[in-house]
Amino acid sequence: MNIFLSYANENSGIAEEIYFALVGSDHQVFFDKPSLMPADNYDQRLREAVEAADGLVFLISPSSVQAGRYTLTELKYARHKWPHPKNRVLPVIVQPTDIESIPAYLKAVTLLEPEGNIAAEVTEAVNNLVTHPPNARIKPTKDDKRQGILQQNGALFTVVLSSIVISVGLGTLFSFTYPTVPITLSLASLFVMASLLIVFTARRILKKISQIRNKRVLK
CATH class of the missing domain: 3.40.50.10140 (Toll/interleukin-1 receptor homology (TIR) domain)
Structure with a gap:
């Protein structure tokens, strides 16, 4: 140097x-x-x-x-x-x-x-x-990349599984509420979209809460 x-x-x-x-x-x-x-x-x-x-x-x-x-x-x-x-x-x-x-x-x-x-x-x-030079970029190792892929796949699996569970729950609730109305493909698609919206909204809220907690800890 x-x-x-x-x-x-x-x-x-x-x-x-x-x-x-x-x-x-x-x-x-x-x-x-x-x-x-x-x-x-x-x-x-x-x-x-x-x-x-x-x-x-x-x-x-x-x-x-x-x-x-x-x-x-x-x-x-x-x-x-x-x-x-x-x-x-x-x-x-x-x-x-x-x-x-x-x-x-x-x-x-x-x-x-x-x-x-x-x-x-x-x-x-x-x-x-x-x-520790300024603006130094640490090149990720193979293990880091593998861990990142696993985390992404895990997050995707969680979203899909949560959406399926919520969709089934919405369908069951609809069947009990309206027993004479059949669940069509379009209605099932609506349940899936609603469940995805619920999952993503919940994830954003939890992330926001986590950020607020981290800021309080830093203070």
Whole structure:
């Protein structure tokens, strides 16, 4: 994974530790010290590096969120590329920082507050971004497909069986109510249609009730 490491000069020591930890985990890291050449156009090189990155690690400190710092310029480039930081931007608190001074873009995701070794915890968090990339589509296995077919067939069987039972019930009720009226083919078809309508309506009501219950549980 190609990572852009954004930090203030005051945090260069911990940034370097994170850089080596990420490189040791087979990540490509844009770290301005080894990545920028003396003759490079600084702004253009930073913009290109962010555009080429798969993710950005932003080290939060009072210095990095201070107005006028290049870290905020780098964050602006990141926001332009990823309108939402989820699964793309990893904010890491490396020094106690006033929460009000932290950009809202960073606070849109969970801020990583390392409790032990910062470099190790940042590397683990970046590896999780690789394991769960944004918009990842999980390809269903053969067992998943087989299970899906069984569920569809089971649902169809339930609908058919329920319709038959209800149709027979309607026919029986009609015979008791109107014993002198014969049940014709058209009348039987009407019973079947009515039973299907009852079954599908009941299924929709049950599904709606289930959704309401799930929402209450989530709350």
